[in-house]
Amino acid sequence: MxxxxxxxxxxxxxxxxxxxxxxxxxxxxxxxxxxxxxxxxxxxxxxxxxxxxxxxxxxxxxxxxxxxxxxxxxxxxxxxxxxxxxxxxxxxxxxxxxxxxxxxxxxxxxxxxxxxxxxxxxxxxxxxxxxxxxxxxxxxxxLRPPPPAEVEQLRGAAPTKRLSNHERAQLSVVGKRFAALGPGALSAGVNYTRLLDGDLDFVLYQRSQPWDHAAGTLLLAEAGGISLRPDGSPYRLIESPTNLLLNAADRASWQAVQAVLRHA
Incomplete structure (x- = not known):
């Protein structure tokens, strides 16, 4: 099949x-x-x-x-x-x-x-x-390559299309904690492949429509990565698409990124 x-x-x-x-x-x-x-x-x-x-x-x-x-x-x-x-x-x-x-x-x-x-x-x-x-x-x-151990060396993406100017400004400040934080490819599918290949270490989404994330989150999980809501709860396809979703190369990098976001 x-x-x-x-x-x-x-x-x-x-x-x-x-x-x-x-x-x-x-x-x-x-x-x-x-x-x-x-x-x-x-x-x-x-x-x-x-x-x-x-x-x-x-x-x-x-x-x-x-x-x-x-x-x-x-x-x-x-x-x-x-x-x-x-x-x-x-x-x-x-x-x-x-x-x-x-x-x-x-x-x-x-x-x-x-x-x-x-x-x-x-x-x-x-x-x-x-x-x-x-x-x-x-x-x-x-198998997802191991990400850097230091949060300052992590490379990430966070699409900004649906953010307000204030939210973009906040994200810009947060981004200084990482080696790189850009808007990504404007395609969830492409971003997931870059996360799988090691070009990105994490991706933060403001929207989580099921067709955008079902295949990617499964691929990431099977390659050793992790996809969770910022509160640590699992991603569910049938939940509100406005809930944030944080994908990362492994649990340690997920926790490191979430700590930065939590204290932003």
Whole structure:
């Protein structure tokens, strides 16, 4: 099944996404809400992925674009087995012609991801994980490299798109405690792969929509990392998407970053 799902995502990217990269017309891009873009590629890719996944396991598909039209679809996450799909994670990058975007899917059972996939169409890299079986990049087992022991050497990301000017100023002050703290790639999927590969040591999110984080948090956990709310509670897909989420390379680095944030 792992390979079958990956092929569905790759085919959708090759059919609906890659041919439109840097070729979108004005009519191909709309807003679901102010600042939240969606393209014809998002919608077509989600349709292709949804059909393909149902052929593998015939269960409901909760897709980001479908939920935008019918929010009641989210109820499936906590009540039954389902697929969770983000056809283009990082749509703003895709529209702007930036290569940092991803295609993601997860298999959800009892409200938790049990398998996850992240594909980076522009590089062809494939990240997959199955609960209890490890995380893999292009078929090679992934173990998150040990992060620096000193908090001043940690490198992180914290997207600022939805922050107020005051919150951005506070984050800028906090960022001076670390080796680096930037806004990240504007794509959760890309940020998770950079965290897995050791390019980042932690990522703090102000929003935690399930399609943005299900695959990434599973991959991170299977590679030795950790994803928790800032109060130390576990991440749940069915909780409010406005809750903060802190991902880190391991528990020690998570605790070090949280201590800095707590005393900011």
């Amino acid at each position: 792992i390979d079958e799902v990956a092929q569905v995502l790759v085919c959708a990217a090759e059919t609906a996404i890659l041919p439109r990269f840097r070729r979108l017309t004005a009519g191909d891009v709309t807003e679901k809400e102010p600042g939240d873009l969606v393209t014809v590629a998002d919608r077509e890719a989600e349709q292709l992925i949804s059909c393909g996944l149902r052929e593998i396991i015939d269960i409901p598909v909760v897709g980001e674009e479908a939920v935008a039209e019918d929010p009641s679809l989210l109820e499936a996450l906590g009540t039954q087995a389902c697929w969770l799909v983000d056809p283009i994670d990082g749509t703003s990058n895709f529209v702007a012609g930036r290569r940092e975007y991803a295609v993601m899917a997860a298999l959800i059972r009892s409200g938790n991801p049990v398998a996850g996939w992240i594909i980076l169409p522009e590089t062809g890299q494939l990240y997959v994980a199955e609960h209890g079986s490890g995380a893999f990049r292009d078929g090679i087992r992934l």
